[in-house]
Amino acid sequence: MSVKLGVPSKGRLMEKTFDWFGARGITLGRAGSEREYAGQVDGIDGVELILLSAGEIPRELAAGRIHLGVTGTDLVQEKLSGWNSCVEVMAEMGFGQADLVLAVPSAWVDVGTLDDLDAAAAAFRQVHGFRLRIATKYHRLVREFLRDNGVADYALIDSQGATEGTVKNETAEAIADITSTGDTLRANHLKMLDDGLILRSQATLFRARRAELSNADRSVLAQLLRQLEVD
Numbered sequence: 001m002s003v004k005l006g007v008p009s010k011g012r013l014m015e016k017t018f019d020w021f022g023a024r025g026i027t028l029g030r031a032g033s034e035r036e037y038a039g040q041v042d043g044i045d046g047v048e049l050i051l052l053s054a055g056e057i058p059r060e061l062a063a064g065r066i067h068l069g070v071t072g073t074d075l076v077q078e079k080l081s082g083w084n085s086c087v088e089v090m091a092e093m094g095f096g097q098a099d100l101v102l103a104v105p106s107a108w109v110d111v112g113t114l115d116d117l118d119a120a121a122a123a124f125r126q127v128h129g130f131r132l133r134i135a136t137k138y139h140r141l142v143r144e145f146l147r148d149n150g151v152a153d154y155a156l157i158d159s160q161g162a163t164e165g166t167v168k169n170e171t172a173e174a175i176a177d178i179t180s181t182g183d184t185l186r187a188n189h190l191k192m193l194d195d196g197l198i199l200r201s202q203a204t205l206f207r208a209r210r211a212e213l214s215n216a217d218r219s220v221l222a223q224l225l226r227q228l229e230v231d
């Protein structure tokens with residue numbers, strides 16, 4: 001056995017994760033070519049690097065198939081019901097910062113807040129005969145947020161990418177997605193509602209609460225967490 005560490009296999013989170021571990025004396029890398037999803041760990045024995053899609057890391061942590069995992073807070077909170085009882089936050093890593101926000105067309109000059117959206121949604125249904133559509137891949141987080149804020153008259157439309165384009169394409173009237181610089185929202189003539197911040201996210205090191213460990217692996221994990229200064 002070994003301690004299994006799940007890290008995003010590509011994109012913005014992978015390299016910064018490698019840098020974060022490297023700065024703490026643990027060198028992570030790909031074992032083979034750029035296209036091979038095998039990992040290599042130097043600086044500690046008994047730790048196996050598993051390269052995974054950022055979106056799958058929450059599920060692997062919850063199932064106990066990996067012991068530690070790096071992914072965004074947004075993905076953990078979206079994908080794991082009762083996430084706090086499945087995983088423990090070991091470190092906020094200071095990169096991958098992004099806000100999950102609710103946005104509407106900039107041209108909707110009368111809609112600046114959730115209350116305005118609620119009123120607009122009721123009017124929309126009367127005029128069009130169907131509910132105002134909000135495109136997102138964050139179904140759980142958006143539903144909870146709108147429920148807590150008293151907005152009910154809407155329908156969620158699933159969008160797994162290019163979500164800001166759904167308004168122009170007329171498959172949705174509003175969106176809930178991650179924003180960092182705000183460029184994508186602006187380029188698509190969308191504006192965030194004043195009180196439309198759903199969640200602040202960043203790359204985070206999580207520990208699986210329910211993963212099984214041999215005694216030997218337990219001490220490797222303790223040593224790794226000490227070395228990372230997160231124990």
Ligand SMILES: Nc1ncnc2c1ncn2[C@@H]1O[C@H](COP(=O)(O)OP(=O)(O)OP(=O)(O)O)[C@@H](O)[C@H]1O
Pocket residue numbers: 010011012013052053054055056071072073074075096097098178179180181201202
């Ligand atoms: N523009 C951004 N700036 C910073 N972080 C971002 C940005 N967009 C997304 N993220 C964060 O990056 C993480 C991974 O995002 P995403 O779900 O898009 O995965 P991906 O890179 O497409 O990988 P995969 O499709 O393999 O899961 C999420 O936690 C998300 O919050």
Ligand SMILES: O=P(O)(O)OC[C@H]1O[C@H](OP(=O)(O)OP(=O)(O)O)[C@H](O)[C@@H]1O
Pocket residue numbers: 160161162163164177178179180181182183184185
């Ligand atoms: O505020 P900004 O700096 O413009 O960043 C926000 C964009 O970044 C992410 O998209 P990504 O590049 O991951 O593509 P996606 O649409 O396939 O998710 C996110 O979904 C937004 O579209």
